[in-house]
Amino acid sequence: MTKGFFNLLKLSPVVLAATFFAANSAVAEQTTVAQLSNEANSIGQVTSVSQFSDVQPTDWAFQAVQSLVERYGCIAGYPNGTFRGNRAMTRYEFAAGLNACLDRVNELIASATANAVTKEDLATLERLQDEFSAELATLRGRVDGLEVRTEELEAKQFSTTAKLKGEAIFAASGVFGDQKADGSGDEIDNNVILSNRVRLKLESSFTGKDKLQVRLQARNTPKFDGTAGTKMARLGFDGDNGNDVEIDKINYAFNLAKGVRVKVDAAGAEMQDNTNVFNPVFKSSGGGAISRYGRFSPIYRVANGDAGVTVTLGSKKKKSRSPIILTAAYVTDNQNDPADGVFSGNNAFFGQVDFAPTKKLNLGFAYANAYEDSTGGKINIGSTGSSNANTPVSGKSNTNHYSLMASYKLNKKTILSGWYGIADVNEIGNSNQSDINYWAASLGIKDFGAKGNTLGLIFGQPPKVTDSNIAGKEDSDTSYHLEALYKMKLNKRIAVTPGLLVIFNPEHNNNNDTVYVGTVRTTFKF
Known part of the structure; x- marks a missing residue:
């Protein structure tokens, strides 16, 4: 997705949140259950945009990323201190990030902090949710399947230690x-043996x-x-x-x-x-x-x-x-x-x-x-x-x-x-x-x-x-x-x-x- 696409969506912070989460879940679409666990452990929560070594004040999306950290608290980074904002992604990856952001917005509303979510953000999320409804449904089905497989592996594994x-x-x-x-x-007996x-x-x-x-x-x-x-x-x-x-x-x-x-x-x-x-x-x-x-x-x-x-x-x-x-x-x-x-x-x-x-x-x-x-x-x-x-x-x-x-x-x-x-x-x-x-x-x-x-x-x-x-x-x-x-x-x-x-x-x-x-x-x- 390009800069023009985000301009079309009025640079909504929530959209950028979805973009970030999608980037972090790219590997998840192509990995095993064990790899999913390792990928999850590799992502860490941040509290300040300054923690990202590859995000500069001159970047076109700097204010949006800063807003997500301070206002929504739904942004994460990699252990090496990078954000990887220029990383390309698929529609499925974007849908995965959007789903994660929707969960965060629901948490904010449920915890009586609805003022943190603007009407503009909600309207943008509604349009995105409609457009990516098929992808979101597919991802939820995949997650349900992964949960079942994880339970089977845990039940059948040799030992936890x-x-x-x-x-x-x-x-x-x-x-x-x-x-x-x-x-x-x-x-010498010049014979060949199998052992x-x-x-x-x-x-x-x-x-x-x-x-x-x-x-x-x-x-x-x-x-x-x-x-x-x-x-x-x-x-x-x-x-x-x-x-x-x-x-x-x-x-x-x-x-x-x-x-x-x-x-x-x-x-x-x-x-x-x-x-x-x-x-x-x-x-x-x-x-x-x-x-x-x-x-x-x-x-x-x-x-x-x-x-x-x-x-x-x-x-x-x-x-x-x-x-x-x-x-x-x-x-x-x-x-x-x-x-x-x-x-x-x-x-x-x-x-x-x-x-x-x-x-x-x-x-x-x-x-x-x-x-x-x-x-x-x-x-x-x-x-x-x-x-x-x-x-x-x-x-x-x-x-x-x-x-x-x-x-x-x-x-x-x-x-x-x-x-x-x-x-x-x-x-x-x-x-x-x-x-x-x-x-x-x-x-x-x-x-x-x-x-x-x-x-x-x-x-x-x-x-x-x-x-x-x-x-x-x-x-x-x-x-x-x-x-x-x-x-x-x-x-x-x-x-x-x-x-x-x-x-x-x-x-x-x-x-x-x-x-x-x-x-x-x-x-x-x-």
């Missing part, structure tokens, strides 16, 4: 090569700033270490419980004070879920790297267990992110076993400093001290390295883990990440000792080929025993991990990721044949 989220992975995978890397001389993993997550909040999470899981994706003869071939989403449904996570997070976040894990404590892992493109098992090692530094798996508590100092929110974030955690296994309890079984203390000097660069240093109550010398190094790295000593051990991480945004779509780590393993009760190191770098390019798609490359060295005073525990050669993947986002809910993992000199042994692991991972989110 809890959210149900789900993820399902269907994968076709296989290991290829000649002989296994375990020294047995057996041939799945399904997760249902219940999230609830009691204050709006806390979160209770319970996750159910069923899966049947085998670990490929037996097929390939090395744990270096493991997939990032593997695990097999025969597709039985199990509770694999229970945790509760809350703000203890301003800038202090506490998370208590009662089951399925995983440090990669509790802190920044500096590999934003590939950290997810459902949408990130296809390999286990390519997701993040193995130090985060050191502090995984049945239960634990994590404290974070500093804000992680994008708009108010702290330049330095500190994380401290304690994780334990068998906490409900009277023979071990909270402190006697396998446990780990974890600490991390997260430093972001610029918006593009993110640096981190992590430390973990782990006690391993294993008579076989096995330690938790992520189950991604050589057999020597996974069992570097012969009995119970205490290990100091250190890792440096970094992530850098080359541009809006390209992120370069990497990590380097070492571990000092000391066997308890004697002088046996082994040193382990590992490193990796990743390159992720978003919107590659099409919007939403991601191209990824990962190269590194899985955990390797570089020095040991135990005969046979030191790895003599070096393995290299090379991974390429391309995630294709079909829509908001479905993504398909073909990927190839190549392990050169598996088990850090130049005599072993190269191992290839291929997969096509399809991820559904709901």
Whole structure:
């Protein structure tokens, strides 16, 4: 509608009110019930025309808008302080605004303030009501229909406080090569398998700033270490419980004070879920790297267990992110076993400093001290390295883990990440000792080929025993991990990721044949 149309109607303030309300209800004609609620929350009442940043005294309708604020009190604006007076609208939108203004006039008359409404305004409203009678009737019918749908949704919704989220992975995978890397001389079974993993997550909040999470899981994706003869071939989403449904996570997070976040894990404590892992493109098992090692530094798996508590100092929110974030955690296994309890079984203390000097660069240093109550010398190094790295000593051990991480945004779509780590393993009760190191770098390019798609490359060295005073525990050669993947986002809910993992000199042994692991991972989110 143009300036001339309003002149035709003698610039009635009530007409301008209808115009404004119509502009604010434009989206309402084309949205769902949930969107209507969000739109209503985005409009706020004003008490002075000066609150609008885009309404100036020189505007042709300034006096009319000012009159509506002071005289009728039936004008609203947007949270950013704008009026948007030049916005175009349809006849239906105008009718919606007119209906809102009629309701306001009825309120003024009913409250004995009829003097605020002039005869000219009433006459103009009568003409408008006649002209837009069909549109008004249609809108009232739509509103009645929306009210019915809203009531149905409220009656059938899952919960007013809890959210149900789900993820399902269907994968076709296989290991290829000649002989296994375990020294047995057996041939690799070059077969393709079909497997799945399904997760249902219940999230609830009691204050709006806390979160209770319970996750159910069923899966049947085998670990490929037996097929390939090395744990270096493991997939990032593997695990097999025969597709039985199990509770694999229970945790509760809350703000203890301003800038202090506490998370208590009662089951399925995983440090990669509790802190920044500096590999934003590939950290997810459902949408990130296809390999286990390519997701993040193995130090985060050191502090995984049945239960634990994590404290974070500093804000992680994008708009108010702290330049330095500190994380401290304690994780334990068998906490409900009277023979071990909270402190006697396998446990780990974890600490991390997260430093972001610029918006593009993110640096981190992590430390973990782990006690391993294993008579076989096995330690938790992520189950991604050589057999020597996974069992570097012969009995119970205490290990100091250190890792440096970094992530850098080359541009809006390209992120370069990497990590380097070492571990000092000391066997308890004697002088046996082994040193382990590992490193990796990743390159992720978003919107590659099409919007939403991601191209990824990962190269590194899985955990390797570089020095040991135990005969046979030191790895003599070096393995290299090379991974390429391309995630294709079909829509908001479905993504398909073909990927190839190549392990050169598996088990850090130049005599072993190269191992290839291929997969096509399809991820559904709901």
